[in-house]
Amino acid sequence: MTDLRPLDQLLAGARAPLGPHIQLDLGHDTGPLAELAELLTRVNGFTAFNAGVQVFRAGAAGLGAELGHWNGPSTWKDTYTGLADGLFCFGQDLFGCQFAIADNREVVVFDPETAERTPIGAGLDDWAVWLLEDPAVRGAHQFATAWQDERGALEHDQRLIPLQMFTMGGTYDFDNLVAKDAVTCMRVRGPLAQKIHDLPDGAQVHLMADRAPAATPGSKQLAYAELDVFADYNSFMVQDETARFEPDRAWTKALITDLVAARDGVIGVGTARRTTVPVILDVRSDAPDDNFDGWDHVTEAGLHVESGSVIVSMLDYTDAVPRTAVPAGDYKARVYAKGFATVSTDGLHGDDLYHLVLWPGNIRQPQVLKRYPDPLPGG
Structure with a gap:
């Protein structure tokens, strides 16, 4: 002793x-x-x-x-x-x-x-x-x-x-x-x-936006997932589970300039924060409408899904990353982002949200449909 x-x-x-x-x-x-x-x-x-x-x-x-x-x-x-x-x-x-x-x-x-x-x-x-x-x-x-x-x-x-x-x-x-x-x-x-902090034990935590992009009449939801995604280097990727891609200079430049980039089976989404961000993956049978009110930045791209499974991560393919089952095929993809003005100057905290809508359609090149007019608070 x-x-x-x-x-x-x-x-x-x-x-x-x-x-x-x-x-x-x-x-x-x-x-x-x-x-x-x-x-x-x-x-x-x-x-x-x-x-x-x-x-x-x-x-x-x-x-x-x-x-x-x-x-x-x-x-x-x-x-x-x-x-x-x-x-x-x-x-x-x-x-x-x-x-x-x-x-x-x-x-x-x-x-x-x-x-x-x-x-x-x-x-x-x-x-x-x-x-x-x-x-x-x-x-x-x-x-x-x-x-x-x-x-x-x-x-x-x-x-x-x-x-x-x-x-x-x-x-x-x-x-x-x-x-x-x-x-x-x-x-x-x-x-x-x-x-x-003040929620009772067992209470659900809602980090997502109250309003989703409006669907066209008759549209059906094919898949839906609310995710917390680590956006290292101010970005994350949405991809077919079997796709593998190493970012290059052109990819990085597109993410910085337009907050969107794409390769076969992969879409890159730029973020205002370089930490865990809330992401909604929303797969529908038809396109959302074109009303962008309330959204800071809206982009479009295309995604080919070969495997019937989509992952949202940052170069992470481990079993810990959730998989979302979707019908195989070609999709148009629209990313709605909001809350940029709430992000702190160090780019670490804020109430930004990323809502990704996929619907069947021909692959299209990345484009910005609505651009956030100011420099991102996170730099």
Whole structure:
């Protein structure tokens, strides 16, 4: 049986420090903030459980997130519009769950997708006990080891984020996770937390628009799917399941200029945000009408579906990506986009929506039917 206090036991297996020695004063003589100042004066930041847990360093030099900057309102907390108020975050786990001190009274875990706060204890030793009781899960030790064994070491400024959010049914499969800048991971999830924070358990989350493009009389819906799509590099692709395509310079230029590009079996859709966006795939027997009121940008292209199955993703063909069954054949495709003016200047959060309507018809070259007149807020 060890005589070490829990925090010392945690440090015994840590990799430290992440920054040079600093004499830290957080303005409190008692409480968990005083304990944090003492800890970082002793060891200026560290990782534990094979980077499953990270405690931020303080000061200008060092690795990973800096304590003061991380807690600045414009770093990521502004995307939570008050839901993170009163929290001083001092670390995070592999998936961006924040370890935080609430009002210098208690240590909590802050869930980045729901903004829920789970109390752990009155101080940092309670936090250390909580981690050490189940390091495989609470410290993400087992997952961090497996991920890095297969995908390589994480940078100190990276965390993992799901392509389909956990609260939206996403899994912990490797195919549903990507390593991204830790700040980006938080800013991406802030708007989601705003929408679901006050919902009761089991409530449905509606991220889609209320109004769909109007159908012509007699049109039948052949397939329909509401999807959350990771639009890496401000784009995603709609394609026949068997189609494979590597973007080239012309493709990228078309997406930047017109927000639409096409190749055999593939349509590219440009987006205002470079994160997870809501996409509606709507397959009909006839064309929608030509009323574009309420939509910011409307494009058209054509899609050949050979396999009878369509996927919407960004160069991701894994089993984790949903498939939508559609009749095989040639389709005209129209992409309606809205909400561009709501997108933040960093291109990470907003209320943009992409509604893709397919209907049987001859393949046509990509064209813009209605162009958004202003530069996209995300740049």
